[in-house]
Amino acid sequence: MRHIIAVLLENEAGALSRVAGLFSARGYNIESLTVAPTDDPTLSRMTLVTTGHDDVVEQIKKQLNKLIDTVKLLDLSEGPHIEREMMLIKVRAERADREELKRLTEIFRAKIIDVTDTSYVIELTGASKKLDAFIDAVPEGLIVEVVRSGPTGIARGEKGLSV
């Protein structure tokens, strides 16, 4: 099953490599990993997406918790939560395709943020599936480049993941 896990880490040099090293050393799957400091500059928040059998994911969570730099961990997939991923996608936008691409952008509530005579850069934020759907919807052959942030997430409701 797919799990999205949020981790508060000490914002120390090397903390990220401890996580990355853990996944490679133990042969765990990692689909994506995003990390940035939080409002508290001593903490980083990491979101990682992994897949595996329940017992493997259980081990992954235990091993992450065991890292001395891990302050808190929450498996967002265990409760109601919101996931968002950001994508920047560069598409070939010649005269004939421009209207179609603009229409798509509107349907998906995306934004065109860079325009040249022959290209658009489109920004789209949403659940990862929505991003997939957008990519599928772009007419064949027009995609030049795709960059995705990997999902970040937060639990619904008033409770927060903080120290």
Add this chain to the structure above:
Amino acid sequence: MTVTGAQTETVAPRRPDRRGVELSGAEIVVQALVDEGVEFVFGYPGGAVLHIYDALFREETVKHILVRHEQGATHAADGYARATGKCGVCLVTSGPGATNAVTGIATAFMDSIPMVILTGQVPTPVIGSDAFQEVDTVGITRPCVKHNFLVKDVRDLATTIRKAFYIATTGRPGPVVVDIPKDVTDPNIKIPYDEPGEITLRSYHPVIKGHPGQIRRAVDLLRQAKRPIFYTGGGVVLGDASEQLTELVRATGFPITSTLMGLGAFPMTDPQFIGMLGMHGTYEANMAMHETDVLIAIGARFDDRVTGKIEHFCPHAQIIHVDVDPSSISKTVKVHVPIVGQVGNVLAEMLKLYRQQVPAGTGTPLTDWWAQIAEWRARDCLAYDRNSAAIKPQFAVETLYKVTSGDLYLTSDVGQHQMFAAQFYPFDKPRRWINSGGLGTMGFGLPAAMGVQLAFPDAQVACISGEASILMCIQELATCLQYGLPLKIILLNNGYMGMVRQWQEFFYESRYSHSYVDALPDFVKLAESFGHVGMRVDRPADLEAAMNEAFAMRDRLVFMDVIVDPTENVYPMIAAGKGQHEMHLAPSHADRELA
């Protein structure tokens, strides 16, 4: 959780208070070690740690032990830690000093041994420039430490060292590396020293007490069990919980088996002890594991040398598992009653509840179960040829037991001799059997014994080894001479990498590919050239007298080259991938006589 530095409570300050005094980074390192109550630092100097060595010059509170190879330093600190329960400490230089220490760090990591390893590093301004003797020590050691630090500012030094000791010695213990760039120990930069107080880490809270509800469920299972067995491991030794374990085992009357790492936590001469389990465990222990209905696993981690093929592991059992590390629980074998906590604490709670529910003398006697075990025991799976003209390694270990009256600290290298020692030397106390189980590091035995002997100068300390293993850290014989360490080295010399040869005999049709150690040194002369006593014994009849003579030399290191049967194998044996009930037993005594 709040805890002071691990050893500070018991050790009175032994020198003038230096609080507020201006100290350099190098002096802070030494002072921090004093404040932790460190007795010995095992080390080897080099450029990046010269400032620290200068601060150690004429230092008397912390004694520096100069080894002959950094691997020796780590194993010596490790042996010291295993024998005493205190934190082992090493000091090595950057680059090759640090890389030489890696094997010893990994050895300690696999067996959860508390150690702090201080490594020198190139000065901060040149880190990352491939400077002379630069390696990324934090990167190299990351996967084999409990945690590591790079100290970039002298003001962080004292606190970081205290954190290192705290992390190394609490929860599931383990090695912690503190990498210290040379400029951080600059003798010309002094700051007021303030001993750091209690350490609290918001990201690290080792669990102490077990969950009461889970403990109740466990005791319910104990009460209902028909074929129970205790399966105990290194965690009982690490958690100093022998007493609690012994009480609970005696109160219940259940049989008990132990992993290689837990030997001695429960007296091995007690009739309730049915031998080690696992790959080279006894027939009765492995069969009992296979038939048990309630398995009580305590401070053991279901290692593959123990479980054999997972699908065949304890197929009928409800499993209780007590461990301080949640990630040890249900890692390879799914358990029914997980209990996270310190083993001593949990066992005491279990005992209290058990006594309430089953007052002394009212427990079920488990007559059928013990009768079944007696039947398995009657197979006498450790029998060997006692009439052999050659010295059998088993006989050598039995003789060692006799000569030392069972009162010995025994370290081991890795191979057949290690297994024979585990099978034939019954330890009645914890911390007496000291060996590398998880990593299986050849070369461990001799330096580890140095650490033990330094900790207990008056105790009998021996190292059992093989002619291949001993050569891996043989240089430490010089260290033994320098510090007058009267170890006894019992070399079971079979002329082979016996453990490898055995696998080749069983699984590669006796093709002994590169497992014969040709061109061996004359170990007697070798020992003598290092200034020690060498002895060679090759007849069973001479062994006891020779060992008596060796152990009578209380102030000399004696290296006993014991020539043993080159083709003896370790039995029983569970081949890799087999179930725990599918043991390979020794050809019977009778068969052998016929042959």
